[in-house]
Amino acid sequence: MIANRIRQARLAAGLTLSALGEQVGITHTAIQKYEKGLVTPSSAQLLKLARACGVRTEYFFRTHHVELQQPRFRKTTAFGKTAQEALKIKIIALAEKRLELLGAFPDSPLLAFAPPAGLPERMGCLEDIDRFSDQVRNAWQLGMDPIADLTDTLETLGLLVIVVDEAHPGFSGLTAIACTEDGRTYPLVAVAKGWPGDRQRFTLAHELGHLLLAERLADGPLDEEKACDRFAGAFLAPCVAVRQLLGLERHTLEWAELYMLKHEFGLSMAGWLQRAKQCDVISESAYLTLVKQFSAKGWRKMEPSAPFPQEHPRLFDQLVYRALAEHYISESKAAEILGIPMMRFYKERQLESLDAVADQ
Ligand SMILES: [Zn+2]
Structure with missing residues (x-):
């Protein structure tokens, strides 16, 4: 058991056999023997291995093993196989701690994740997605106000949210089913720690969209990615709030207005522009003019002024x-x-x- 954990810790730290050997002061073949279970490291060696891999020694002995089933990465091609494997191991290590904690309770303190009952079976157009999102919010008693902490909200509903240290620009999210040895399963979503809060939130809401909508979109007219983007926008800023705050019909919008709403709802300024068009507050041509100006200012790459704070799950x-x-x-x-x-x-x-x- 320790053998495999040493290998996982090394891969998660992005170290080769010789790089780890060098840090611990032994040969790469000695490391290989540990990883194959041919030799068991002494406790002094384990301490060194733990330090070099950036884990605590308990990591090597943890008995709650978690498996990630059906992992689906949202990534660019630059985020290759080795990086994916290393990240999976990091996510598993974080998930293990959480599932061990949940397993210690006689009754799970969280709900078992399930889509609310009575939702429509089929989605015919993108407007259906807006109505669907409102129904989901109602069923989960979220009202139509901003969601203060999306991570905690989703976790209370039984979704495992892992905020992982991953700086690679090619990574943009992961979903999987986390399975414990005793047969418990949890849908899991991972986002990166360093992203601005609005990006973390949009990704979480988008992945929630996949969980709730995948079957409802199968063989239908809508593209799943577009539908999940629409769901994310609608879930973070419901139509009724958009119309109330921006007005029913506008000629154009002020940047400062979008900036303030971004900070109120945790949806990017670009996201608010889209919502304004989707909720028929501005016309298609007004939208295109604004988007052009927005791009010309370089705000598509980085939005102006203070970023939205990162999620702080408690x-x-x-x-x-x-x-x-x-x-x-x-x-x-x-x-x-x-x-x-x-x-x-x-x-x-x-x-x-x-x-x-x-x-x-
Ligand atoms: Zn997606």
Whole structure:
């Protein structure tokens, strides 16, 4: 078991056999023997291996194995096979901690993910997607207001959201089914940590679209990618809110208006321009004029002024403390799942100032 985990940790760290050997001070063949299970590393060696791979030693012993089934990458060709494998391993390591925590509860604290009942079976046009999104929001009691934290909202509904450290520009999202050894399954969506918040949110909403719409679009007239983009826009900024905030009929829009709405709803300015057209607030020609100006300013590459803050999921951290309070997990397990040293964990648990710890 340790053998395979060493290999996974090495691949996730993007290290070759010899690169890892060099850092640990042994030959690449010695590493290979560890990975094949021919030799078991001493605890001193394990500590060195963990440091070199950027994991905690517990990683090598973790018993909750998670498998990613039907992984679907959203990526460019530049994001090759090796990068995909390394990323999958990183995502699995994060998913394992979460599923171990959920497994410690006698009853899952989250819902089992399921599309709301009674939704239409077929989508004939893009306007149907807007109505569909409103029905989904209603069924999940989200109302028509901005969704403050999409990550926590989706996780409460039973979707596993993994925010992973991946800087490769070719990566734009991953969906999969995470399966545990004891047969639990969760739909999983991964987005990159470094993206602006509006991009993370649009990707999450788009992937939610795939989960809810895939079967409803099969053999229909709509392109699945376009339908999921439409769903993402509608889910983040419902038509009724768009019309209320922009007005029913406009000649044009002000940039500052779009900027403020971006920050209220966590949907990009470009996304708001599209929503204005989709909800018939502006005409097709007004839209095209605005898009041309928007591009000329270089805003398609990077939108102006402050970016929308990244998602800051709190649900899992909160569940760690809930599990701790009910004695489902130990203090050391809590610190391990949170990925922080014991000392810092004690301070955080007591809500003590962390400045002293940070200075050390
Ligand atoms: Zn898609």
